[in-house]
Amino acid sequence: xxxxxxxxxxxxxxxxxxxxxxxxxxxxxxxxxxxxxxxxxxxxxxxxxxxxxxxxxxxxxxxxxxxxxxxxxxxxxxxxxxxxxxxxxxxxxxxxxxxxxxxxxxxxxxxxxxxxxxxxxxxxxxxxxxxxxxxxxxxxxxxxxxxxxxxxxxxxxxxxxxxxxxxxxxxxxxxxxxxxxxxxxxxxxxxxxxxxxxxxxxxxxxxxxxxxxxxxxxxx
Amino acid sequence: xxxxxxxxxxxxxxxxxxxxxxxxxxxxxxxxxxxxxxxxxxxxxxxxxxxxxxxxxxxxxxxxxxxxxxxxxxxxxxxxxxxxxxxxxxxxxxxxxxxxxxxxxxxxxxxxxxxxxxxxxxxxxxxxxxxxxxxxxxxxxxxxxxxxxxxxxxxxxxxxxxxxxxxxxxxxxxxxxxxxxxxxxxxxxxxxxxxxxxxxxxxxxxxxxxxxxxxxxxxx
DNA sequence: ACGAACGCCGGGAAAATTTCACGACGTTGC
DNA sequence: GCAACGTCGTGAAATTTTCCCGGCGTTCGT
Numbered sequence: 001x002x003x004x005x006x007x008x009x010x011x012x013x014x015x016x017x018x019x020x021x022x023x024x025x026x027x028x029x030x031x032x033x034x035x036x037x038x039x040x041x042x043x044x045x046x047x048x049x050x051x052x053x054x055x056x057x058x059x060x061x062x063x064x065x066x067x068x069x070x071x072x073x074x075x076x077x078x079x080x081x082x083x084x085x086x087x088x089x090x091x092x093x094x095x096x097x098x099x100x101x102x103x104x105x106x107x108x109x110x111x112x113x114x115x116x117x118x119x120x121x122x123x124x125x126x127x128x129x130x131x132x133x134x135x136x137x138x139x140x141x142x143x144x145x146x147x148x149x150x151x152x153x154x155x156x157x158x159x160x161x162x163x164x165x166x167x168x169x170x171x172x173x174x175x176x177x178x179x180x181x182x183x184x185x186x187x188x189x190x191x192x193x194x195x196x197x198x199x200x201x202x203x204x205x206x207x208x209x210x211x212x213x214x215x216x217x218x219x220x
Numbered sequence: 221x222x223x224x225x226x227x228x229x230x231x232x233x234x235x236x237x238x239x240x241x242x243x244x245x246x247x248x249x250x251x252x253x254x255x256x257x258x259x260x261x262x263x264x265x266x267x268x269x270x271x272x273x274x275x276x277x278x279x280x281x282x283x284x285x286x287x288x289x290x291x292x293x294x295x296x297x298x299x300x301x302x303x304x305x306x307x308x309x310x311x312x313x314x315x316x317x318x319x320x321x322x323x324x325x326x327x328x329x330x331x332x333x334x335x336x337x338x339x340x341x342x343x344x345x346x347x348x349x350x351x352x353x354x355x356x357x358x359x360x361x362x363x364x365x366x367x368x369x370x371x372x373x374x375x376x377x378x379x380x381x382x383x384x385x386x387x388x389x390x391x392x393x394x395x396x397x398x399x400x401x402x403x404x405x406x407x408x409x410x411x412x413x414x415x416x417x418x419x420x421x422x423x424x425x426x427x428x429x430x431x432x433x434x435x436x437x438x439x440x
Numbered sequence: 441a442c443g444a445a446c447g448c449c450g451g452g453a454a455a456a457t458t459t460c461a462c463g464a465c466g467t468t469g470c
Numbered sequence: 471g472c473a474a475c476g477t478c479g480t481g482a483a484a485t486t487t488t489c490c491c492g493g494c495g496t497t498c499g500t
Contacts, residue, residue, distance in 0.1 A: 013329060014307065014328040014329055015329075015330075015331055015332060016237075016240045016241060016244055016305075016328060016330075016332055016335060017234075017236075017237050017240050017328060018240070019239075019240040019243050019244055019332065020236045020237050020238070020239040020240025020241075020243065021236060021240075022243075023239045023240065023242075023243040024236055024239055085236075087234065108234035108236060108237060109233055109234055109235075110235075110236075111235050112235055112236055112239065115236060153446090153447060153448085154447090155447070155448065156447095163420060164420065167417060167418070167421065168417060168418070169486090178448090178449065178450085179449075179450055179451095181449085181450055181451075182448080182449055182450055184486075184487070184488090185449085185450075185487095185488085185489095186448090186449095187487085188486095188487060188488055188489085189488095191487095192488090197387065197388065198387070198388070198419065199418065199419035199420050199423075200383060200384065200419050200422070200423055201387065202420070203419075203420055203423040203424070204423070207427075373475090373476060373477085375476070375477065375478095376476095389457090398477090398478065398479085399478075399479060399480095401478090401479060401480075402477080402478050402479060404457075404458070404459090405458090405459085405460095405478085405479080406477090406478095407458085408457095408458060408459055408460090409459095411458095412459090
């Protein structure tokens with residue numbers, strides 16, 4: 001393989017799924033998978049040490065999620081090329097990911113060609129969005145639809161995600177390395193921005209917008 | 221390849237993910253992937269036409285889900301061997317799947333060896349459960365698996381229902397003709413009885429137990 | 441280059457809520 | 471009849487939420 005091969009870092013918490021990416025990508029000449037990570041923190045570490053040309057990242061992962069990982073990597077390296085590859089066929093997530101600095105968003109239901117095409121596009125400096133998400137975005141645009149993703153800043157959105165996923169304010173503060181006070185302030189601000197008065201309404205809103213899927217309810 | 225190869229049908233709505241299964245499985249001698257489906261209905265059709273020795277199936281898919289597909293296949297063929305391979309690390313789902321007739325339940329976070337091992341076990345007629353799910357099941361068994369419905373008194377249950385449906389403590393107090401303070405007391409007691417620390421967890425618990433359905437969320 | 445605007449972080453203090461301890465009342469059941 | 475329990479409520483303490491504030495860094499328009 002040539003020294004001009006584009007190097008790739010895969011990030012997904014399912015090893016068999018990474019095997020799938022790898023299998024598809026390595027059939028393409030000019031691409032080389034050089035590292036794999038199973039969560040956001042590991043992704044950040046490997047990005048620093050490997051400096052890959054492209055990161056392909058899932059969104060839902062334990063600990064710091066994909067959005068936060070994108071934010072951190074881009075904060076360190078403004079030119080980083082990150083392609084989101086996820087099961088979430090949700091325009092709100094796509095908006096957040098792109099805002100955080102991702103250069104592409106492709107759903108896992110897409111055929112392998114779409115993924116390969118997107119990888120090439122992002123490597124060439126273009127933004128890549130899979131057709132189904134294009135459609136979602138078009139629909140939400142047409143509907144006027146002010147979603148959570150539109151009114152919240154990336155940080156707020158990340159905190160919202162963790163509020164829905166984790167347990168206590170303290171735990172969230174720790175994963176984000178900020179003070180519990182900050183999380184509490186953000187929590188309050190989020191409810192204000194979304195126009196809900198209670199946490200219960202907040203969860204209902206998140207459910208309606210597909211931010212929390214019924215199957216994503218975690219352990220018993 | 222020998223005619224004694226075990227034939228496999230893969231069912232998952234993510235093509236790149238199927239590529240992962242295939243890559244892992246075909247490294248094993250004696251296994252042969254003979255068909256792929258991307259939803260439950262297609263899985264059923266292909267099961268009938270291909271009569272594979274084993275089906276590896278995801279749970280969350282468009283249209284009829286994995287559980288329903290298992291049920292249909294088993295209804296047609298009581299000896300069908302179906303292994304669930306899913307992201308849902310949830311004991312409840314595992315119980316449902318096994319009850320429906322699946323012979324194994326492995327999470328996608330498991331290493332490839334675990335999947336291969338489970339495939340072999342199921343082909344040999346054994347039930348295969350991945351270690352993390354074993355653990356979940358053990359925990360829920362130990363916890364005595366208390367559902368909201370049986371630890372709460374009728375009044376508490378009613379208040380819970382209203383908490384999920386209405387907006388404020390005051391509104392609930394009015395519909396019940398009691399003081400807001402009483403509602404707050406009950407609210408607190410309910411969280412205590414159900415062992416949750418926050419309203420967010422409370423909603424998640426309610427969702428898991430089917431107390432709040434997605435359709436009940438009002439308008440978009 | 442500069443100021444304005446905004447996102448992000450968190451302290452302090454007031455306001456509101458949650459939690460706890462306690463008692464009253466009625467019903468059920470042994 | 472009396473013990474156990476569900477229901478309702480008060481008051482006070484503990485905790486959380488909310489609001490207001492300033493500091494810091496980045497982006498953006500002029």
